[in-house]
Amino acid sequence: MSTKRILSGIQPTSDSFHLGNYLGALKQWVELQDGNDAFYCIVDLHALTGDIDPTLLRKRILTSAAQLIALGISPEKSTLFVQSHVAEHNQLGWIMECIAGFGEANRMTQFKDKSAKGGADSARVGLFTYPMLQAADILLYQAHYVPVGEDQRQHIELTRDLATRFNSRFGETFRIPEGHILKSGAKIYDLQEPTNKMSKSSGSAAGVLEIMDTPEANIKKIKSATTDAGREVTFDEKEKPGISNLLTIHSALSGESISNLENQFAGKGYGDFKSAVAEVVVEYLRPIRERALELLQDEAHLVKVLHGGADKARSVASATVADTYKNLGLVL
Ligand code: ATP
Ligand code: LTN
DSSP: OOOOEEEEEEOOOSSSOBHHHIIIIIHHHHHHTTTSEEEEEEOHHHHTTSOOOHHHHHHHHHHHHHHHHHTTOOTTTSEEEEGGGOTHHHHHHHHHHHHSOHHHHHTOHHHHHHHHHHOGGGOOHHHHHHHHHHHHHHHTTTOSEEEOOGGGHHHHHHHHHHHHHHHHHHOSOSOOOEEEOOSSSSOOBOSSSTTSBOOTTTSOGGGOOBTTSOHHHHHHHHHTOOOOSSSOOOOBTTTBHHHHHHHHHHHHHHOOOHHHHHHHTTTTHHHHHHHHHHHHHHHHHHHHHHHHHHHTTOHHHHHHHHHHHHHHHHHHHHHHHHHHHHHHTOOO
């Protein structure tokens, strides 16, 4: 396989990433850094579209970096950086806003969902323009692939549309990126409400398995996960969303196939199965959490690593902005 450019981003919107983030996206980030040229971005400017608490935001940006390194993103192999450190994101973001139509932006389901929650009138303009900034994140790096969870498919489509439109109107400027979305694990559900996605900002407190949670807390959450009618451990997303979700989680972390797990727990009931899931989750997350806590002891070092990443990112991003400006007829 030839080297491909990879780009993805994650928002620093909580004190911890959750298992949905990990299985839907971050696990692939780690796998894709080998043999590719990967850029991974903590999208702090996107996080400003929600509630802003300056003390918390700073802490969360650093905790995000610590978790990414702890779960296997190597700053030597990949370019790990913070979006606001590379001003080109804002520069190209504005251009994308000038390319996108109001109608197509208005169809973004993430905007509709998030703005509906607080009442449409209280949604801020940045939440509406969010997908155009995301398009800029991706196009700046001429990415081939964008590893994300299923919920981001529509934003990737929009990015492709904007890039195609720009190229045909102003000349070849951007590579048309593709989403890299897994079939299994692309959507992990809330343990308490297994028909809703596990989410940092809108999940139920007891339904979200966090990387930075203590093992005891995560064991408790798994044991009190909502289960379904019946007592057979079988994968059936319609009739048994809760058990199916736990099967997906176990399988993704242990590497055992779902059918193997069904056989293994045949006739054993939900209790035994939940204990096994808890064990797998807790042992998987334990070293990641410990390493992240260790990294957080030395903030100055973390910031230095992020600045190093930003320098590398800027050198790629600035070439794309220069090209874009030139093709638009701006005087350089
Ligand atoms: P928020 O609730 O604040 O929107 P989030 O929990 O959805 O946050 P993001 O920062 O939006 O997390 O997403 C980071 C990455 O994790 C994205 O690629 C997204 O697709 C993926 N992801 C988020 N939640 C899940 C989930 N429940 N299952 C699979 N992938 C997910
Ligand atoms: N919108 C994404 C986060 C995000 C992103 C990106 C993902 C911002 N910029 C660029 C991939 C590529 C989300 O909510 N998960």
